[in-house]
Every structure is written in C-alpha cells, then in structure tokens.
Amino acid sequence: MSEWKELIQDSQERWEQNADHWDDYMGEESNRFHRELIRPYTEKLLNVKEDQTILDIACGNGNFSKRLAEIGANVVAFDYSAKMIERAKIRTKEYINQIDFKVIDATSYEQLSELGFEKMDSAVANMALMDIADISPLVESLNKMLKPNGTFVFSITHPCFQPPGLRKITETEDRNGYVVTTNSIQITKYLTPEPYKAIGIKGQSIPHLMFHRPLSYYLNLFFKFNFMLDGMEEPSFQKETNKFEWNEIPPVLILRFRKVG
Structure with a gap:
C-alpha cells in the first residue's frame, strides 16, 4: 500500500501546528537545502517562460511562488495549511496581481x-509529495489541469538514499600515513512503502508525517495517467560546511513528467 487515507487529517493537523515555526525558519530566502539543491535544478527543469501560468502545489510560505512571479510567471499556489497560506500572502504582497x-x-x-x-x-511541487498521504488524486488531476504537453516538476527526499531507518556513518582510518575520514550511509529497507514521523526543522513543536514510497511507485503512477518522464536531477552538496559530506550521495531527487496523449 502506498496511500494512507486514514492519515490525511492527522498529517494536515501536524502541518498546521508547525506552520508558524517553519515559516519563521525559512524566512524570505528559505534554507540552504532549498537555495542550493532545490531551486536551481527545479528552475532548470521547469524552464519558465514569461506569462506562463504555473501551479505551485503545497506552496508553504510562498517563497518559490514569489520566485516564479519574479521571473514573469502567473502563479496559482495552494497549500492545505491555512496558516501557511496566511503567511505566504504576507510574504508576497508585492506580487498580489x-x-x-x-x-x-x-x-x-x-x-x-x-x-x-x-x-x-x-506545475511544481517542492519537497512535498513525500509529505502527502495519498498522491494518486493529485496525479490524476494534473492530467486534466495541465495543457497539452504541459510538465510537472517535483522534488522529494531521494527514496533510494533517504528511506526511513537511514543511518549516517562516519569512519576514520590511518591510510598510508594519512588520517582519512569516510562518510557513508546504511539502509536496511527500501521497497516497502511506509509512513513515519520526522523532524524536518529543529524546534518544531510536533513531528510531521512522511510517506516513503520506492521510486517505481512514483514512475508507475505517472505512467498510468499518461505522463512520460523526460527530465531528472540528483543534486548533492558540493561544498560542505558540516561534518557529514553528501557530495556523492544525493539527498534529493527532482523529476520532470510531461503530459502526453
């Protein structure tokens, strides 16, 4: 099973409770993860043209909606957290039109x-689909909402390298007279879909729900509703400022599907 309808309300209530903290943390520019990994590669795959109409799904505090408006798009943005939408309107008031x-x-x-x-x-969804209990209504609706040949770009935590139960491992060894530190990850499961609780930002009042699905689930769901995969990015941090390096292990996956037929 990869849909958890019984958890929809719980998930929504958790995000509503965490909304103010997330907005305060993200501020006007969002965090490094978004600035270095999500935004540039998502913009590349979207290839927005002036006066296009873009749907921003699960828009959060509206930072990416604002960016789309800055580069000339007309944006329809939504979130299921009313608090997030209130915050987004405040942050983007200069783009009200x-x-x-x-x-x-x-x-x-x-x-x-x-x-x-x-x-x-x-349409675009930044780091959201893995937070949604049932994504099948969204994918089915996108086939109807998008114009012919329209595209949907979305980013998610990389399901192959960020499944629940992930362990980060740092090992140090004396190698030919040099002290060498190696970072790796250990996973024990991947194929089984699973809901789990997570802390995305330190200090949030309650864990939010995340929904692990293997890559094949995403691909097959989009294929079912007449989309083709025609773009993919697996960005990683190339300049680390913390102790664990991710330069060879991409923490995020960004896919572009195009409506066909």
Missing part, C-alpha cells in the same frame, strides 16, 4: 477539480 493563493487539500480530487481544465502550462 501575479499570485493567486488558495487553501486546497492535494488529496481531494473534488477540491483539485476547482482549479479548472487545461489552464496550467506547468
């Missing part, structure tokens, strides 16, 4: 249908 914020649950096919038919040139 370019960004239309809505409170919508991405697990509700009925609410998603309100966004219209073939009105979006592209």
